[in-house]
Amino acid sequence: MPDLSEYRQLARDMSVDAVALVPGPNFTRALGKAFMSHERPFVVVVPAEGQAAAIVPNLELASWGLVGFEGAVFDWRDQTGYDDAFTALAAHIPIRSLAVEGQVMRVFVSAAFTLALPDLRIVDGEREISGLRSIKTDEDIAALQAAIDISERALVRVIADVRVGQTEKQVEQALIQALFAEGAESLAFSPIVAAGDNSARPHGKARNDYQIRTGDALLFDFGARKDGFAADITRTFFVQDVSDEGREVYDTVLRANKIGFEACRPGVTAHDIDDAVTSVLEASPFADRIRTKTGHGLGRDVHEAPYIMRGNHQKILPGMVWTNEPGLYALDSFGVRIEDDVLVTADGCRSLTHFPKELTIIGR
Amino acid sequence: MPDLSEYRQLARDMSVDAVALVPGPNFTRALGKAFMSHERPFVVVVPAEGQAAAIVPNLELASWGLVGFEGAVFDWRDQTGYDDAFTALAAHIPIRSLAVEGQVMRVFVSAAFTLALPDLRIVDGEREISGLRSIKTDEDIAALQAAIDISERALVRVIADVRVGQTEKQVEQALIQALFAEGAESLAFSPIVAAGDNSARPHGKARNDYQIRTGDALLFDFGARKDGFAADITRTFFVQDVSDEGREVYDTVLRANKIGFEACRPGVTAHDIDDAVTSVLEASPFADRIRTKTGHGLGRDVHEAPYIMRGNHQKILPGMVWTNEPGLYALDSFGVRIEDDVLVTADGCRSLTHFPKELTIIGR
Numbered sequence: 001m002p003d004l005s006e007y008r009q010l011a012r013d014m015s016v017d018a019v020a021l022v023p024g025p026n027f028t029r030a031l032g033k034a035f036m037s038h039e040r041p042f043v044v045v046v047p048a049e050g051q052a053a054a055i056v057p058n059l060e061l062a063s064w065g066l067v068g069f070e071g072a073v074f075d076w077r078d079q080t081g082y083d084d085a086f087t088a089l090a091a092h093i094p095i096r097s098l099a100v101e102g103q104v105m106r107v108f109v110s111a112a113f114t115l116a117l118p119d120l121r122i123v124d125g126e127r128e129i130s131g132l133r134s135i136k137t138d139e140d141i142a143a144l145q146a147a148i149d150i151s152e153r154a155l156v157r158v159i160a161d162v163r164v165g166q167t168e169k170q171v172e173q174a175l176i177q178a179l180f181a182e183g184a185e186s187l188a189f190s191p192i193v194a195a196g197d198n199s200a201r202p203h204g205k206a207r208n209d210y211q212i213r214t215g216d217a218l219l220f221d222f223g224a225r226k227d228g229f230a231a232d233i234t235r236t237f238f239v240q241d242v243s244d245e246g247r248e249v250y251d252t253v254l255r256a257n258k259i260g261f262e263a264c265r266p267g268v269t270a271h272d273i274d275d276a277v278t279s280v281l282e283a284s285p286f287a288d289r290i291r292t293k294t295g296h297g298l299g300r301d302v303h304e305a306p307y308i309m310r311g312n313h314q315k316i317l318p319g320m321v322w323t324n325e326p327g328l329y330a331l332d333s334f335g336v337r338i339e340d341d342v343l344v345t346a347d348g349c350r351s352l353t354h355f356p357k358e359l360t361i362i363g364r
Numbered sequence: 365m366p367d368l369s370e371y372r373q374l375a376r377d378m379s380v381d382a383v384a385l386v387p388g389p390n391f392t393r394a395l396g397k398a399f400m401s402h403e404r405p406f407v408v409v410v411p412a413e414g415q416a417a418a419i420v421p422n423l424e425l426a427s428w429g430l431v432g433f434e435g436a437v438f439d440w441r442d443q444t445g446y447d448d449a450f451t452a453l454a455a456h457i458p459i460r461s462l463a464v465e466g467q468v469m470r471v472f473v474s475a476a477f478t479l480a481l482p483d484l485r486i487v488d489g490e491r492e493i494s495g496l497r498s499i500k501t502d503e504d505i506a507a508l509q510a511a512i513d514i515s516e517r518a519l520v521r522v523i524a525d526v527r528v529g530q531t532e533k534q535v536e537q538a539l540i541q542a543l544f545a546e547g548a549e550s551l552a553f554s555p556i557v558a559a560g561d562n563s564a565r566p567h568g569k570a571r572n573d574y575q576i577r578t579g580d581a582l583l584f585d586f587g588a589r590k591d592g593f594a595a596d597i598t599r600t601f602f603v604q605d606v607s608d609e610g611r612e613v614y615d616t617v618l619r620a621n622k623i624g625f626e627a628c629r630p631g632v633t634a635h636d637i638d639d640a641v642t643s644v645l646e647a648s649p650f651a652d653r654i655r656t657k658t659g660h661g662l663g664r665d666v667h668e669a670p671y672i673m674r675g676n677h678q679k680i681l682p683g684m685v686w687t688n689e690p691g692l693y694a695l696d697s698f699g700v701r702i703e704d705d706v707l708v709t710a711d712g713c714r715s716l717t718h719f720p721k722e723l724t725i726i727g728r
Contacts, residue, residue: 036553036567038667039467039660059655062565062695078657079638079674102472103403107464110471111488124475177544180537189400190550201426203400274443291423293442296403303402310443331426 001070002031004046006132010099011048016123017095018047020113024104025300026129028228031067035060041082041109044069047093055085086116099125127305134297134305135319141343143227144299144321145352147188148341150224151231152355154178162218162363164239165211168193171218172206179224188230188302191222199236200335202291202327214240217334218362223302230302232323233353234339239363249286249328249336250359256280256326257338257357260294264324264342264349270312277326278310286328289335295323298341320344321352365434366395368410370496374463375412380487381459382411384477388468389664390493392592395431399424405446405473408433411457419449450480463489491669498661498669499683505707507591508663508685509716511552512705514588515595516719518542526582526727528603529575532557535582536570543588552594552666555586563600564699566655566691578604581698582726587666594666596687597717598703603727613650613692613700614723620644620690621702621721624658628688628706628713634676641690642674650692653699659687662705684708685716 007019021027021044023037040057052071076085102124157178172193194204195212199219216239223231256277263276274294293309298321306314327337340353371383385391385408387401404421416435440449466488521542536557558568559576563583580603587595620641627640638658645654657673662685670678691701704717
């Protein structure tokens, strides 16, 4: 039986009757297996007192058997629907309040709870539930490091082959193939490969109809997934040549990135780090090009706590991993972002990413 | 400006003040661009009367500019949060009722609406909103066909290299690489490569520690994504040898699959098709191995309407695409599934998948 005691304790701490988990990073962590959900409600309910129970789509029962779950299981079939399973669970575990993962649970699942229990108080426990993942174990860090190493090896391969005249889409496809060739189990997210003006879009999509030109900035933001953990790395290169402005912007972003490392040690807050990093950008001639916060936590999810931004006074603690990704974006011109994955240690931090950050010209 | 008139009309038909779209298949269809959302609410609200409005994360504004959206935009920054944007939108478009995509919108987004508008009535409009995608255009079908063709070429490559002694995981990774090599933009879903007893799990995960053996069933359920559309194909092979039972089960599933094609023509219901297919399985000696419905709609999402199951009296209409995927699963022994992607035509249907379905021995 998976150990669900942390979630049980969390229900007590949050003064709710139970915590609900749906397929996603917390579910995988708690149950030890990843599941798909699609159109089918699939929920584990961990009460403050007593045994957990689960609502499981019937066709998943064969895989569910591998979990070793010992609580009551209410399965349901597509043909008859899931309402009865929620009603049976509600009768089995009397709950009046339920903490859910607000960023994972979808509205049709919360509606199914409400239909079965019209007076149920549903609380968004995203911060608390996902917060249990903030401090990484040694095993977590090893998986993260593996995902990062795969990603960096893929990037080495890909930049060696970049040539003027290729489309962004061609380079993106080469990156994806390199990631799998290097051992990725899947992609942490749909990678960003953005040249020229597209690099000024923080979430630019690779274009089929844009050919890379001399002087372009070329931004890669990508990551492999390995053993359930996601890498998230950004490097920005220049193709064949770099303008004085490009160089100056790059140097500014790199200084901000370095300040991020210097500002990071146990006891400071997420606010402090973002403030230190963003202050470098604000003091530069490019302050009007700031579009994003410094970064976010990284682990089973690509974006998770702690969010590294002003106003977030969450304490930074040993074992947290966060992305240090300052950037400057000039619309219709170019953007630069440099992103490292940073592990907080007992007395400071260390980078899990090792790819060089000096301004690099590629595509010769 | 994207044409949102269908969604406006839908709000009227559903007697709600507006329809909300969040990043996902409907959003991409309506706006013409795909966006990520992660921890950031991102919503387009299309009212029954008047112009649409959007809540957009500030860092997405540069990409949002490509959409050509002409309505009011309420952007918000990570540092200050999104509550004010919802309040401003609520003041701009007076809504008392809102249809949302229940299987796409997450609880934290519906909670943000409720915080801004405590009396708002939120209706699950998943069926109606996603229903607008059920009848595929010629362009949709071309993209689906491209995704399917890529997937089939990848499978040809992979089965040629399967050998006894390989792990499921090795074959899965070879499949993923072949998909990208053949032109996939991304994976429609995390592929299933399951041998022996694992093939009896409808959603089995490839194992690192299971080596393929002589006589194993080897099930592939996978698909490429291309131009926003997802393929979804299953073939089950036998490795080097097949038992009499394996052959008999395979023949039964293949007969059920063929009956699915015969039962499909405009005007019948999803119930009728599942009933015809499942009746073949029920009349066989393997009735106790039935675990799933016949299939589901396929398009921008891997699972969408129409769900091909008894009790669903939705009419099957020309232009719909659905998966014909009967299967039989004997726990701890083996499973067989054969899945085609079927386009409903004016007078019947035709398969978009062309990979042979005769029982095939591989791994020699």
